[in-house]
Amino acid sequence: xxxxxxxxxxxxxxxxxxxxxxxxxxxxxxxxxxxxxxxxxxxxxxxxxxxxxxxxxxxxxxxxxxxxxxxxxxxxxxxxxxxxxxxxxxxxxxxxxxxxxxxxxxxxxxxxxxxxxxxxxxxxxxxxxxxxxxxxxxxxxxxxxxxxxxxxxxxxxxxxxxxxxxxxxxxxxxxxxxxxxxxxxxxxxxxxxxxxxxxxxxxxxxxxxxxxxxxxxxxxxxxxxxxxxxxxxxxxxxxxxxxxxxxxxxxxxxxxxxxxxxxxxxxxxxxxxxxxxxxxxxxxxxxxxxxxxxxxxxxxxxxxxxxxx
Amino acid sequence: xxxxxxxxxxxxxxxxxxxxxxxxxxxxxxxxxxxxxxxxxxxxxxxxxxxxxxxxxxxxxxxxxxxxxxxxxxxxxxxxxxxxxxxxxxxxxxxxxxxxxxxxxxxxxxxxxxxxxxxxxxxxxxxxxxxxxxxxxxxxxxxxxxxxxxxxxxxxxxxxxxxxxxxxxxxxxxxxxxxxxxxxxxxxxxxxxxxxxxxxxxxxxxxxxxxxxxxxxxxxxxxxxxxxxxxxxxxxxxxxxxxxxxxxxxxxxxxxxx
Numbered sequence: 247x248x249x250x251x252x253x254x255x256x257x258x259x260x261x262x263x264x265x266x267x268x269x270x271x272x273x274x275x276x277x278x279x280x281x282x283x284x285x286x287x288x289x290x291x292x293x294x295x296x297x298x299x300x301x302x303x304x305x306x307x308x309x310x311x312x313x314x315x316x317x318x319x320x321x322x323x324x325x326x327x328x329x330x331x332x333x334x335x336x337x338x339x340x341x342x343x344x345x346x347x348x349x350x351x352x353x354x355x356x357x358x359x360x361x362x363x364x365x366x367x368x369x370x371x372x373x374x375x376x377x378x379x380x381x382x383x384x385x386x387x388x389x390x391x392x393x394x395x396x397x398x399x400x401x402x403x404x405x406x407x408x409x410x411x412x413x414x415x416x417x418x419x420x421x422x423x424x425x426x427x428x429x430x431x432x433x434x435x436x437x438x439x440x441x442x443x444x445x446x447x448x449x450x451x452x453x454x455x456x457x458x459x460x461x462x463x464x465x466x467x468x469x470x471x472x473x474x475x476x477x478x479x480x481x482x483x484x485x486x487x488x489x490x491x492x493x494x495x496x497x498x499x500x501x502x503x504x505x506x507x508x509x510x511x512x513x514x515x516x517x518x519x520x521x522x523x524x525x526x527x528x529x530x531x532x533x534x535x536x537x538x539x540x541x542x543x544x545x546x547x548x549x550x551x552x553x554x555x
Numbered sequence: 556x557x558x559x560x561x562x563x564x565x566x567x568x569x570x571x572x573x574x575x576x577x578x579x580x581x582x583x584x585x586x587x588x589x590x591x592x593x594x595x596x597x598x599x600x601x602x603x604x605x606x607x608x609x610x611x612x613x614x615x616x617x618x619x620x621x622x623x624x625x626x627x628x629x630x631x632x633x634x635x636x637x638x639x640x641x642x643x644x645x646x647x648x649x650x651x652x653x654x655x656x657x658x659x660x661x662x663x664x665x666x667x668x669x670x671x672x673x674x675x676x677x678x679x680x681x682x683x684x685x686x687x688x689x690x691x692x693x694x695x696x697x698x699x700x701x702x703x704x705x706x707x708x709x710x711x712x713x714x715x716x717x718x719x720x721x722x723x724x725x726x727x728x729x730x731x732x733x734x735x736x737x738x739x740x741x742x743x744x745x746x747x748x749x750x751x752x753x754x755x756x757x758x759x760x761x762x763x764x765x766x767x768x769x770x771x772x773x774x775x776x777x778x779x780x781x782x783x784x785x786x787x788x789x790x791x792x793x794x795x796x797x798x799x800x801x802x803x804x805x806x807x808x809x810x811x812x813x
Contacts, residue, residue: 253650
């Protein structure tokens with residue numbers, strides 16, 4: 247064996263061993279440095295400074311910030327964090343760099359406004375974001391929809407929501423449901439049909455996976471809330487008729503002339519407790535329900551997400 | 556260590572000194588003493604923080620610049636001046652030449668860092684009037700900075716073994732910047748799927764991870780550092796250096812020097 251061959255073998259072995267050791271050590275280093283991966287750090291939090299620092303490449307910078315926004319939200323959501331402090335500045339920087347970055351506005355409406363743990367709990371900043379979007383894209387009806395959505399779902403300001411939907415519906419090319427929503431706000435704001443219409447519109451008008459999943463979860467929860475409300479009314483009627491509570495859900499279904507024992511969207515039967523309360527069997531599967539929760543219920547573990555419509 | 560490697564290393568060190576590399580210490584001394592006097596007069600309660608942050612950052616950046624700009628010329632300069640032929644015509648193997656050059660440059664940087672560290676501690680004494688137990692953490696940060704220099708030296712040598720000085724500088728500096736964002740890079744890789752994920756994760760692990768070696772902020776805030784982190788970072792830096800040097804040796808062994 248020549249000297250060069252010997253050196254080659256030794257150097258190659260050293261290279262392979264070192265590379266493997268580096269990867270293994272780095273994986274271990276990540277575990278002993280809790281903030282190692284995906285640090286929740288905004289290197290610069292001023293949209294104006296970021297815009298100047300991008301040296302004219304705002305488009306690329308906006309894409310990078312948008313990716314970082316989704317990454318930030320996804321990781322915190324997955325880790326069951328209850329706060330999203332950097333979400334608002336990330337979205338503001340993204341849209342300042344590219345005011346036509348429409349997914350960012352929709353993301354803001356869906357996740358910036360809702361109260362923790364489902365969002366950042368900053369409806370005012372969500373509204374500012376939408377207003378900024380409308381200012382730069384006055385012909386985009388979806389931004390009006392997003393703004394009205396925030397007014398409706400988080401602030402319960404149905405009058406303001408109605409005004410915004412009306413303004414949006416007047417834009418050429420606006421989806422017909424904008425007119426419908428504007429009308430609903432005036433007469434039926436707050437009922438299940440309007441809420442379902444709103445979330446269905448969100449589902450249909452978005453291509454972003456997180457937003458679609460969020461809409462599905464809301465639609466499922468609306469279905470449960472409506473079912474529980476109707477069944478609870480059935481229990482009251484039963485009590486008025488018979489002077490006692492129904493013994494089981496089967497007895498209630500029979501008295502209410504329902505074709506079968508009522509089930510939730512997952513196919514699990516609703517439960518009737520001894521006090522006549524209608525309860526959901528697996529409340530963790532419906533992260534947004536407000537009815538049918540067992541007394542003293544606290545949400546545990548990671549909520550299940552359902553990707554099918 | 557083999558006597559030939561020691562000779563090459565000591566000559567590399569002498570050459571760096573002759574090239575007035577250590578003159579950077581004057582700039583560093585001016586910066587750190589100026590900063591110490593300045594923050595002592597204008598800041599409230601953060602004098603120590605500013606001196607530690609500024610001092611360690613300056614040590615790191617000065618060293619990185621020296622490592623890159625000397626490292627990239629270590630092989631090409633010898634070829635241009637034709638001194639390499641004189642060296643290799645003697646009983647010196649090519650791998651010994653690479654390893655010797657590495658130790659020479661690393662030695663230069665360690666000496667440079669030693670003097671800068673004296674400057675940092677002097678400035679700290681000036682603003683804080685005394686040393687505390689927590690100041691020993693600065694030594695750990697300086698140790699990590701030296702580990703960072705070892706990686707950069709080996710990378711500069713790797714690029715220098717096959718590329719021109721200008722391109723080597725671009726490669727080494729780019730890799731340094733990418734390495735500072737290595738954590739983010741792994742985070743982005745985790746977002747991808749399928750084949751792209753394999754490629755992105757591979758690339759993320761291949762670039763040097765300088766963020767693990769950067770404990771300047773933690774030290775400035777007197778946060779304790781675990782012994783495990785010191786051991787792991789040491790092993791990581793040594794293995795990464797060995798990897799880059801092995802690559803340099805493999806390339807240089809096959810390089811046609813005619």
